[in-house]
Amino acid sequence: MNHFFAYLSRMKFINRWGLMHNTYPENIQEHSLRVAMIAHALAIIRKRVFGGAVNPERAAVLGLFHDAGEVLTGDMPAPVKYFNPEIKTAYKAIEAAAARKLFQMIPEVLQADYRGLFMADGTDREHRELVTAADKLCAYLKCLEEIGAGNPEFAKAEKALRASLDALALPEVRYFMDTFAPSFRLTLDELE
Numbered sequence: 001m002n003h004f005f006a007y008l009s010r011m012k013f014i015n016r017w018g019l020m021h022n023t024y025p026e027n028i029q030e031h032s033l034r035v036a037m038i039a040h041a042l043a044i045i046r047k048r049v050f051g052g053a054v055n056p057e058r059a060a061v062l063g064l065f066h067d068a069g070e071v072l073t074g075d076m077p078a079p080v081k082y083f084n085p086e087i088k089t090a091y092k093a094i095e096a097a098a099a100r101k102l103f104q105m106i107p108e109v110l111q112a113d114y115r116g117l118f119m120a121d122g123t124d125r126e127h128r129e130l131v132t133a134a135d136k137l138c139a140y141l142k143c144l145e146e147i148g149a150g151n152p153e154f155a156k157a158e159k160a161l162r163a164s165l166d167a168l169a170l171p172e173v174r175y176f177m178d179t180f181a182p183s184f185r186l187t188l189d190e191l192e
């Protein structure tokens with residue numbers, strides 16, 4: 001008996017944005033799907049618009065698993081995670097230990113196919129860069145949705161995330177922000 005997928009199925013119980021009032025809760029399973037879709041889009045944009053050589057499917061799969069370790073650690077709110085360098089370093093070590101523990105649950109015959117999803121190495125640097133950008137984009141889009149629903153709790157986070165995204169030297173992020181992000185400020189009726 002193997003518990004790997006039973007653990008992953010518990011992603012739906014780990015809520016994000018724990019320190020903030022949410023008009024609708026978001027769990028890490030929903031978040032990971034959104035990150036995967038946006039990482040996939042960023043890779044396609046890099047490939048088709050900016051002539052990059054990345055694999056959109058690889059970016060998507062890395063996005064699906066990027067927060068999987070949180071089934072063991074829970075979601076640590078960013079203000080806590082980045083409070084000071086010591087906490088940040090300690091939490092990175094906790095995340096790495098959780099990733100190793102999940103990876104070790106995978107039957108040995110399958111581990112080679114999952115290793116790169118849980119153990120970062122240099123081969124996926126460009127893909128992981130896109131997943132990190134997609135993760136920030138998703139946080140920004142969540143802020144837009146919350147503000148659009150009348151929740152001012154996310155206004156400061158929206159400004160900080162926007163500045164962080166604007167500072168990225170990734171043209172595919174700028175393309176996404178210009179092309180897709182404005183729609184997140186619209187109502188359903190306005191989308192038609």
